[in-house]
Amino acid sequence: AVINISLHEARDIERAVTRAHAALRPGGTFLVSEFPFPENEDECRSVPGRLMCGVQFFEAHIGCQLLPTTRFVELLDGAGFADVGVIPVTPMHVVVRGTRP
Secondary structure, three states, X not given: OEEEOOHHHOOOHHHHHHHXXXXXXXXXXXXXXXXXXXXXXXXXXXXXXXXXXXXXXXXXXXXXXXXXXXXXXXXXHHOOOEEEEEEEEEOOEEEEEEEOO
């Protein structure tokens, strides 16, 4: 299952990830393709970080929230996914993957 640049739009992100886990057969993989928010203040000062801060300003106005990569990993771990890992695509795009045991 793939969710592409939209998990941050979910009103209940934990529930969305938990439901993805429940929908997969054992051995199934869940891929979350997302815009990662900077992990810390120093990363916000980089060019990609400044761009993502601008995007976050817009997202906050429509009730959404970008998350740092570590938070996406925590979400998959918390939902029971195994072998959770990160595939960096660009400084402003990451894929987080997990497998249903």
